[in-house]
Amino acid sequence: MHETSQEATALADLPVSQTPEVDFVRIRIAGDSGDGIQLTGSRLAESAARFGNDIATFPDFPADIRAPSGTIYGVSAYSLNIGETEVLTFGDVSDALVALNPAALKKYIGELKIGGLLIIDSSSFTERALEKAGYAADPRADGTLSDFRLLPIDITELTTAALRESGVSTKDAKRCKNMWTLGLIHWLFEREIDGVESWLKDKFANKPEIAEANLLALRAGHMYGEVAELPAEISRYHIAPAPLRSGEYRTINGNEAMAYGLYAGATLADLDAFYGSYPITPASPLLHTFAKLKELGALSFQAEDEIAAIGSAIGASYAGHLGITGSSGPGIALKTEALGLAVATELPLIVVNVQRGGPSTGLPTKTEQSDLFQAVFGRNGDTPIPVIAASHPGDCFDVAVEAVKIATKHMTPIFILSDGYIANAAAPWRLPDLGEGDYAPFPVTKATDPDGFLPFKHDPETLARPWAVPGTPGLMHRIGGLEREEGRGNISYDGDNHQRMTEIRAAKLDAIARDLPPQTVDSGGTSGKLALVGWGSSWGPIRVATRRAILKGKPVSHVHLRHIWPLPPNLKALLEGFDEIVVPEMNNGQLATLLRAELGRPVPGVSCVKGRPFLVREITDIINDVIGG
Amino acid sequence: MHETSQEATALADLPVSQTPEVDFVRIRIAGDSGDGIQLTGSRLAESAARFGNDIATFPDFPADIRAPSGTIYGVSAYSLNIGETEVLTFGDVSDALVALNPAALKKYIGELKIGGLLIIDSSSFTERALEKAGYAADPRADGTLSDFRLLPIDITELTTAALRESGVSTKDAKRCKNMWTLGLIHWLFEREIDGVESWLKDKFANKPEIAEANLLALRAGHMYGEVAELPAEISRYHIAPAPLRSGEYRTINGNEAMAYGLYAGATLADLDAFYGSYPITPASPLLHTFAKLKELGALSFQAEDEIAAIGSAIGASYAGHLGITGSSGPGIALKTEALGLAVATELPLIVVNVQRGGPSTGLPTKTEQSDLFQAVFGRNGDTPIPVIAASHPGDCFDVAVEAVKIATKHMTPIFILSDGYIANAAAPWRLPDLGEGDYAPFPVTKATDPDGFLPFKHDPETLARPWAVPGTPGLMHRIGGLEREEGRGNISYDGDNHQRMTEIRAAKLDAIARDLPPQTVDSGGTSGKLALVGWGSSWGPIRVATRRAILKGKPVSHVHLRHIWPLPPNLKALLEGFDEIVVPEMNNGQLATLLRAELGRPVPGVSCVKGRPFLVREITDIINDVIGG
Amino acid sequence: MTKLTVKDFASDLDVRWCPGCGDYAVLKALQKTLADGGSTLEDTLVVSGIGCSSRLPYYMATYGFHSIHGRAPTLATGAKLANPDLDVWVVTGDGDGLSIGGNHLLHVLRRNVDLQVVLFNNQIYGLTKGQFSPTSKQGTKSPSSPGGSVETGLNPCVYALGAGGQFVARCIDTQAKVLQPVLEAAQAFKGTGFVEVLQNCVIYNDGIFDGLKDKKTGPDHTLHVEHGKPMVFGVNRDKGLRVAKSGFGLEVVTLGDGLKEEDLLVHDEKNVHLAQALAALGENDGEPVVIGVLYRHGKHEFVEGARHGLPKTPLSRDEKLNRLNATLRTAETWRVE
Amino acid sequence: MTKLTVKDFASDLDVRWCPGCGDYAVLKALQKTLADGGSTLEDTLVVSGIGCSSRLPYYMATYGFHSIHGRAPTLATGAKLANPDLDVWVVTGDGDGLSIGGNHLLHVLRRNVDLQVVLFNNQIYGLTKGQFSPTSKQGTKSPSSPGGSVETGLNPCVYALGAGGQFVARCIDTQAKVLQPVLEAAQAFKGTGFVEVLQNCVIYNDGIFDGLKDKKTGPDHTLHVEHGKPMVFGVNRDKGLRVAKSGFGLEVVTLGDGLKEEDLLVHDEKNVHLAQALAALGENDGEPVVIGVLYRHGKHEFVEGARHGLPKTPLSRDEKLNRLNATLRTAETWRVE
Numbered sequence A, B: 001m002h003e004t005s006q007e008a009t010a011l012a013d014l015p016v017s018q019t020p021e022v023d024f025v026r027i028r029i030a031g032d033s034g035d036g037i038q039l040t041g042s043r044l045a046e047s048a049a050r051f052g053n054d055i056a057t058f059p060d061f062p063a064d065i066r067a068p069s070g071t072i073y074g075v076s077a078y079s080l081n082i083g084e085t086e087v088l089t090f091g092d093v094s095d096a097l098v099a100l101n102p103a104a105l106k107k108y109i110g111e112l113k114i115g116g117l118l119i120i121d122s123s124s125f126t127e128r129a130l131e132k133a134g135y136a137a138d139p140r141a142d143g144t145l146s147d148f149r150l151l152p153i154d155i156t157e158l159t160t161a162a163l164r165e166s167g168v169s170t171k172d173a174k175r176c177k178n179m180w181t182l183g184l185i186h187w188l189f190e191r192e193i194d195g196v197e198s199w200l201k202d203k204f205a206n207k208p209e210i211a212e213a214n215l216l217a218l219r220a221g222h223m224y225g226e227v228a229e230l231p232a233e234i235s236r237y238h239i240a241p242a243p244l245r246s247g248e249y250r251t252i253n254g255n256e257a258m259a260y261g262l263y264a265g266a267t268l269a270d271l272d273a274f275y276g277s278y279p280i281t282p283a284s285p286l287l288h289t290f291a292k293l294k295e296l297g298a299l300s301f302q303a304e305d306e307i308a309a310i311g312s313a314i315g316a317s318y319a320g321h322l323g324i325t326g327s328s329g330p331g332i333a334l335k336t337e338a339l340g341l342a343v344a345t346e347l348p349l350i351v352v353n354v355q356r357g358g359p360s361t362g363l364p365t366k367t368e369q370s371d372l373f374q375a376v377f378g379r380n381g382d383t384p385i386p387v388i389a390a391s392h393p394g395d396c397f398d399v400a401v402e403a404v405k406i407a408t409k410h411m412t413p414i415f416i417l418s419d420g421y422i423a424n425a426a427a428p429w430r431l432p433d434l435g436e437g438d439y440a441p442f443p444v445t446k447a448t449d450p451d452g453f454l455p456f457k458h459d460p461e462t463l464a465r466p467w468a469v470p471g472t473p474g475l476m477h478r479i480g481g482l483e484r485e486e487g488r489g490n491i492s493y494d495g496d497n498h499q500r501m502t503e504i505r506a507a508k509l510d511a512i513a514r515d516l517p518p519q520t521v522d523s524g525g526t527s528g529k530l531a532l533v534g535w536g537s538s539w540g541p542i543r544v545a546t547r548r549a550i551l552k553g554k555p556v557s558h559v560h561l562r563h564i565w566p567l568p569p570n571l572k573a574l575l576e577g578f579d580e581i582v583v584p585e586m587n588n589g590q591l592a593t594l595l596r597a598e599l600g601r602p603v604p605g606v607s608c609v610k611g612r613p614f615l616v617r618e619i620t621d622i623i624n625d626v627i628g629g
Numbered sequence C, D: 001m002t003k004l005t006v007k008d009f010a011s012d013l014d015v016r017w018c019p020g021c022g023d024y025a026v027l028k029a030l031q032k033t034l035a036d037g038g039s040t041l042e043d044t045l046v047v048s049g050i051g052c053s054s055r056l057p058y059y060m061a062t063y064g065f066h067s068i069h070g071r072a073p074t075l076a077t078g079a080k081l082a083n084p085d086l087d088v089w090v091v092t093g094d095g096d097g098l099s100i101g102g103n104h105l106l107h108v109l110r111r112n113v114d115l116q117v118v119l120f121n122n123q124i125y126g127l128t129k130g131q132f133s134p135t136s137k138q139g140t141k142s143p144s145s146p147g148g149s150v151e152t153g154l155n156p157c158v159y160a161l162g163a164g165g166q167f168v169a170r171c172i173d174t175q176a177k178v179l180q181p182v183l184e185a186a187q188a189f190k191g192t193g194f195v196e197v198l199q200n201c202v203i204y205n206d207g208i209f210d211g212l213k214d215k216k217t218g219p220d221h222t223l224h225v226e227h228g229k230p231m232v233f234g235v236n237r238d239k240g241l242r243v244a245k246s247g248f249g250l251e252v253v254t255l256g257d258g259l260k261e262e263d264l265l266v267h268d269e270k271n272v273h274l275a276q277a278l279a280a281l282g283e284n285d286g287e288p289v290v291i292g293v294l295y296r297h298g299k300h301e302f303v304e305g306a307r308h309g310l311p312k313t314p315l316s317r318d319e320k321l322n323r324l325n326a327t328l329r330t331a332e333t334w335r336v337e
């Protein structure tokens, strides 16, 4: 397991930017949710990643399926950071904003840096559109935009003009304006469009006219940059490839990586994967991805609700598959009774929580890390479950593999915490060497020998009980949620047995802890004035801010927890090397509370529950507060 | 609220026993679950309480509805401690054991003190019965019982003999043997049987022959003590009345007290009570008690499951009733999603958890305190809910009233933790002076004025939002689980608003904390070497052990928490007066963990998860360990 | 008080369904039903679960509760028990009401709580982006069923009848002529008025009801039943239903050739077995989908029974405390001086 | 291998139901069905929820899972999907299966998962000491309904049919002659075999089925249907069923006076509407309670469909990894040197 966490540190080889002005560019594309913004953004991300840049993305779309066009709440945006250094966050402010309508301008202009490039589609600035966006006056005329390098282009018109000859309807032509825009942005970043071209041909293979129209628009946009006499202050961005570790890469988001990782883990354990789930934002894509793995032998089951989902996964685990279930906070809440059953019956089970803003339905499309308490403590009884958290899209794969290892080695359910941000964000990902090194097989042995078989006898080291699967002759036994007699597993109401079993369940977590790789420092030294202790998707901003501060010579380190529960046994000692520790997290202080209980020292937390990841400057502020600016 | 907690301290006036040998007697009656043991025990408790003794009881019956007769697991027992000093616990060992069959003897002989009185029903010691109980040889013959003062009586035969003339069938006659036994025990304790007599007449008013038969048996048993020439070493117990605070008393168990207290609280708040629940051991009697309060205006609803139960209670609260729901651990687990909704919509709601052994179905008929984590932390999102715990049967009433006060004053759901032990145990209870003093009305004001009405505007002091009830003209508004805009309450996806609302929800708990009575010391001084910090039903054993230790001059105090979350603000300062603190609790260290997080000092815990309350000597051991025996 | 208009029933929030979504029409029909029937804003409560359809309460100027997924009937039951004077509407979807919420739907129907359940059946999970639902046709391709769904789609009206529903109806989103009177009848019904609305999701399941809604050919595929009226349908009103010879079966016949309207089966909304057969129609070619009130039978409303035994007039605080004092003393008491 | 006996199917735990409980007879019938049918211990899995009846798996020498309240069908579905070779039985009660677990019962039936559901209907919550259940008769006095329950009792077979159940049967605990063949048929059925067993709870609801079980008069109150056979019943086999004139209704008739057995309705277990009517019988005086297989129709088993598309033969670890590698590369990839 130790090796797996090296994956993350491998990224550490990427340099920190010392001159943000030239090392990376943060661009945001925003428009109506009908404008194809997410597609445009992800194609741009793909191109940048292919080119060899490091990238970080933040798709941000409305909760509504199709919000009424032209409204502020209907705006969809894709933020992208393209760097020749390590980027990891999508950027506190953007260097460039492409606003395809007034509402998009209104919503995001505040986050464009002074002097930033502002491209707007002038065709969309009609009176009615301005009014819908809540503009009393035309912002192009009243000086509102004077702080920026404004580049107004009649994108809609230019697109339809480019397609006039193609034969497509005006409506269809207008729908191509995102490709026109993408072409222009490619030009801006000195990128060729051949990648997008082949993707378009592929995507619309069955609709050649649509493919052709999109291609025409794309090329027209690209060409526009080349030939139009753009004002002198509009310069192109020159971002060289980042010195990434060698290997084969693709982009991936956290949900994909999680599903693939779970499948990989099951395979390395010589198990078939069973994914039982009920759709919920932002976890549904896990189900969608699993459904596509059927040819690979993975079973997926869309249950009638979250309880049925976990029930089916427990049933599948009992029958010898690797049972997996996934959901988000409110759905996880429904699973907590059954989680107790999984603990009681000591079956392997993976529970993925792709967290979103709470409480209750909360902010379903926004990110948050506020289900940590639920994962660690959220059950009746003394019901320990290990919890592990992923910190970036690619990490979801590794965390998934490790979770399978723990669950099968110790015969226990395990929680994996992901969140809406990394679930949807795309990042370049070095493809793993499956079957080797960090991904070596860890085949599971099921019980087959009736001789001396005791279903609730525990391995003294791992505290696992034997996994005896229905269908195996001679191992017939009954399990259930009533307390079981140690060893034989029959129902037992005996007080001493219950005390012993409670201790065994607790000891299982101790066994897991003993097995954990020692906690390391993500960036910075192993001692100093301040350690920022983070977990999950806050990794990116904390790392960026810490590395910049270190470059400035500040005695700060970043310690990032993958193992939330049990905590790595050396954590306390490690943190004793720091005068102060602060926990920035996207909740109201949950890990901080946990650490206070476990470390026996003050652990202040800094909370950000704004439906988005921390900004780098918010983390920098913490560092400055403690160490001094 | 301060006054309410005086109730508990009123009991403090009862003296501690300095000579346990004469101050109290611990008797256990055990037999087949068909033998009417629970009835016999509770009548004896009633008589003792009426006489003016302090009592503590522990009914302990099998999980099965009717376990096969004669088996060990089919044994039902009732333990009772009768004292002229404060007793509070049912006793670590018994002074007397009445075993109505061999299985009962086998199960409980180990807990009879050396030299204790042992009454057995000889008629039941048949070969078959001995075998069923697992006796290889007759324990009466092989010296097994030589350490005890054995009194074998042919109870079955004596009973049938006494009823021979009465005309009832032999089968019915045999069923009266519990009354015969009760008569004898009354004699043993120098108690008159007139109370039992009038109760019998009342109970069997419609079945005069049955009443007569029971009366005959009762009198025969009582008379037997008087006239039979009992061996010299069988002396009667002389327990004088305890110096209880003056007033009108009855016996009550925790479930009854809880239901009545909730009704009282609702009434004092000028609200109608609505109890929505789904049966579950040991919480079902709450539903049964509420069902009987219909003539008093309380609505009860047996829902299809726990989710429907809490849903109906939230609906009732929205419609202006006081919504209450109750369950036990696994059922509470199912309610956690809806609890988030109650927090989000800021409606008053009472959630009672009568805890039992976990995890999962666990030990449904046994007691435990292991749902504290679930209550404090068991939800997705940052979803604070106050938690308060009852420490003895009568305290359930007061805690219920206080919970209603908090829920309505701050517009919040609140958890009440009780457990299987106090839920079923009977204790003498001084009837409250409703409407006065501690039980003064605290009428709730609902919103009626449309002028400036904002459904999510918060009172700056209590952080309550207005309670605007459907049916009220002009206050129409929509609420729900999606994040709401502060003030107007419309759906809001705005990040800053979410941060603010998260803080408001947290601040609500601060407001509650500000309002709490300062934590006091239950027994002992406000500083010293050791404080035992307890909560819930561990109150009895901790208190008894602490008071005895104090009598012996040990520097130990007992601090008992009613308010688990938020904790009383002065707790930290109070506990600073003690060199060490130890938390004994019937779980694997849950309050201890919480206190570690909140107090910033080491908080060792001592765990007892054996399906029964702590023994006094287990607590004494803790004290001796820290302070020295 | 002047009667309220449709507009008065609309809240001031922008309606945020996809342009063209069938939900708009149902919202309008509900608002119109309430306005026409003289409902007041303050006595109307709309409770919903989660889903596109469940956003409806936000757009109503009445009281509203957008609760959690599948649980609306439970909140509605509690509210109605607490205040029977409220006119309570439950708005749900095929996922909300039949997938996660199937149990509560069963029990609200079985109890026959006096409220209305409007189930928007678009045969898809809209809000979570298009997965198949329990009512989706077998073979539905969706993100979670790329190879086509395997399960048989549930028929909501058949289910409602099996659950003991006493008022069961089916309508089509845009056919206000049928929908509105049915909503009105559901509201008037003392018990649970269950109304399935076939609703078009333009994004994830567009057009599945087009055949039924088509102005021209739709009448060939739908049969609007009314109590006491013969079951005739078709563009030319030349088709109808008869009982199959064996009993317990319906057959579609064509009028003419000596077969007259009088020979057709007459709708009897009190016959539950007939209702079950009518509800099931439409699965096979040639069978019409039946709309209108399939079943209505007014027995055993729940709330009235559940409140029976409460004090006739509300008790004052003192009366309650006195009664509690008396109750506490039904156990034996004793005095310590 | 020698065929196993009834005894072989009994585990070594003491059976701990109340003396006289109807559960004993059902346990025995199940064990006998398995033994007679040549089942093996290792391929049989019994999954239950919580309740007296749900203790059954402990008493079976097969694999068993005593899960949590109401959720047995979900675990059973997962286990069967994972290993279709298992013979899976779900044991549940009227509370477990119809109160908290009503939704899962709906969906397992709708999907038609190849397993058997045996629902012990004692019309009461036994394990929690006698509260009324969803199948309790209206007016049932219980600790939670001291004034008598208000709700209408649900008919499990009617519900199962409404939920799309494809095999629906009813039996009586102690009538092994009917129960055993029905269990056998349920097991043989490819899909969900739903069997309601009327079961006596001696403690909390004693004797409610005595009228049906009475050796002498019972036949006057029960009708045992068999496919293709006329619906005749009664102590003297002189009563029977006919279709009501209007269709969609059943009437009890007395034979004689020219009415012969041939004139009676013949059971057609493929007619769902008939099954619905048969299932509903027994509520009114004079109507028999119908036992036997009410409905059997073998369409669309779920597990087979859900597993369709999996590799025909299990993949080796390396094959899986290779396919995963290929899948990961369906996205564009690039090399960094």
Ligand SMILES: Cc1ncc(C[n+]2csc(CCOP(=O)(O)OP(=O)(O)O)c2C)c(N)n1
Residues within 6 Å of the ligand: A278, A279, A280, A281, A306, A330, A331, A334, A361, C050, C051, C052, C053, C054, C069, C092, C093, C094, C095, C096, C097, C120, C122, C124, C125, C126, C127, C128, C133
């Ligand atoms: C506990 C829980 N599980 C899952 C979800 C995600 N979810 C929201 S709506 C929905 C399905 C909605 O389908 P339907 O009721 O048919 O409504 P529609 O959007 O089609 O109108 C799901 C699965 C949720 N909000 N809460």
Ligand SMILES: Cc1ncc(C[n+]2csc(CCOP(=O)(O)OP(=O)(O)O)c2C)c(N)n1
Residues within 6 Å of the ligand: B278, B279, B280, B281, B306, B330, B331, B334, B361, D050, D051, D052, D053, D054, D069, D092, D093, D094, D095, D096, D097, D120, D122, D124, D125, D126, D127, D128, D133
């Ligand atoms: C989540 C949960 N809620 C409630 C219970 C309590 N409970 C156990 S069994 C039962 C009802 C059992 O009734 P039924 O299924 O009819 O079984 P029977 O005992 O009558 O055979 C209830 C309410 C529980 N164990 N778990």
Ligand code: SF4
Residues within 6 Å of the ligand: A065, A066, C016, C017, C018, C020, C021, C022, C023, C052, C053, C122, C126, C127, C200, C201, C202, C203, C204
């Ligand atoms: S996704 Fe479908 S159901 Fe939802 S609002 Fe859009 S069209 Fe309507």
Ligand code: SF4
Residues within 6 Å of the ligand: B065, B066, D016, D017, D018, D020, D021, D022, D023, D052, D053, D122, D126, D127, D200, D201, D202, D203, D204
């Ligand atoms: S309580 Fe009833 S159902 Fe339960 S074991 Fe006893 S007789 Fe059987």
Ligand SMILES: [Mg+2]
Residues within 6 Å of the ligand: C051, C093, C094, C095, C120, C121, C122, C123, C124, C125, C126, C133
């Ligand atoms: Mg839908």
Ligand SMILES: [Mg+2]
Residues within 6 Å of the ligand: D051, D093, D094, D095, D120, D121, D122, D123, D124, D125, D126, D133
């Ligand atoms: Mg039952």
